[in-house]
Amino acid sequence: MRVLLIGGGGREHALALSLAADPAVDQLVAAPGNPGIAAIAELREVAANDPAAVAALAVETGADLVVIGPEAPLVAGVADAVRAKGIACFGPSAAAAQLEGSKAFAKDVMAAAGVPTARAYACADAESAARALDEFGAPYVVKNDGLAAGKGVVVTNDRDAALAHAAACERVVIEEYLDGPEVSLFVVTDGEAAVPLQPAQDFKRVGDGDSGPNTGGMGAYTPLDWAPADLVEQVMASTVHPTLAEMRRRGTPFSGLLYVGLALTKAGPRVIEFNARFGDPETQAVLALLDTPLAGVLHAAATGTLAALPPLRWRPGAAVTVVLASAGYPAAPRTGDVITGADRAGIIHAGTARRASDGALVSAGGRVVCGTATGLDLATARRRAYLLLDGVTLEGAHRRSDIAQAAAEATPS
DSSP states (O other), X not given: OEEEXXXXXXXXXXXXXXXXXOTXXXXXXXXXXXXXXXXXXXXXXXXXXXXXXXXXXXHHTTOSEEEEOSHHHHHHTHHHHHHHTTOEEESOOTTTTHHHHOHHHHHHHHHHHTOOBXXXXXXXXXXXXXXXXXXXXXXXXXXXXXXXXXXXXXXXXXXXXXXXXXXXXXXXXXXXOOOSXXXXXXXXXXXXXXXXXXXXXXXXXXXXXXXXXXXXXXXXXXXOTTSOTTHHHHHIIIIIHHHHHHXXXXXXXXXXXXXXXXXXXXXXXXXXXXXXXXXXXXXXXXXXXXXXXXXXXXXXXXXXXXXXXXXXXXXXXXXXEEEEEOTTTTTSXXXXXXXXXXXXXXXXXXXXXXXXXXXXXXXXXXXXEEEEEEXXXXXXXXXXXHHHHHTOEETTOBXXXXXXXXXXXXXXX
């Protein structure tokens, strides 16, 4: 099978590692990729958000399967253009990708499907935003209605800060705060059948103890031994299947990866958000434990044959990923700093590049690399992940020191 992977971040490096390890894959091309992906795949240049360019590259490379990693190409209609060429594509149509492209659209789908979620208002002016904030009270939750690379959400007790974020966005969704631990559930679907992956938890705040501003995610781990044993079954029944049915009813079936962000409240699981692609950095941890070859799973979803797939197999133990971020992240990430020690197994590249003048590996984004490790228990996986990052040098870099710490300390080893 010839696979074309679109994207060049940490999520795509993790996907590339799993795809390259699949015996069914005899050629892997990534566009645009990154220096980490270059070690296992052929890199090609492409404007990832250009449907025609990606479709042309899929034809040129003779791809049997195109896997679209980031959300922006999906919302732009890249999957539609690839499928129009008769090539199997893992990723939703532009219409279905609005589940991530518009928070207001997602809320409308959830309401129609009876999905348990927070009450919310879509606001396009200061007056309606102020009314919504006052109705729900603190903590205030203000979400940019459009794509914001995972950083368009402000959760604060400061009403003025909440209003300022609303004013900075063209349109926002303001909703009631959902109290309780958060869980990420990835579901592979062909629009009808749906296969859940192992739940994970990520860490959105930049600092230890969940302090500081939201980021794209500073680390993640799986499994969640503390979560209810029937959590996945509950969410599939209350959220995933009703949502897929509603999308079919609207004539825009959703196929690809449905990311369900959950809060485990006292009243049960409630949906915080939907995404239309694998989450980052949870993908790094989840795929590290997936034993079933990945390409066959994604191809089955892309070709409507997921129901015939055998149950997924998982490796025993736990996986932890810890992000190393550049100086100034998330407000003003510094780029161009030299990175050393990032060429070892377990180091996944996210925001990296090769310097044109001498080929040195340099930072090219906010989240630069992450250390991903497995172990027979969470404490071992966690220790190994931090040891991996100990061997990486990047001036001014920072990381959280408490990724998976509470869960590891609560789990007997």
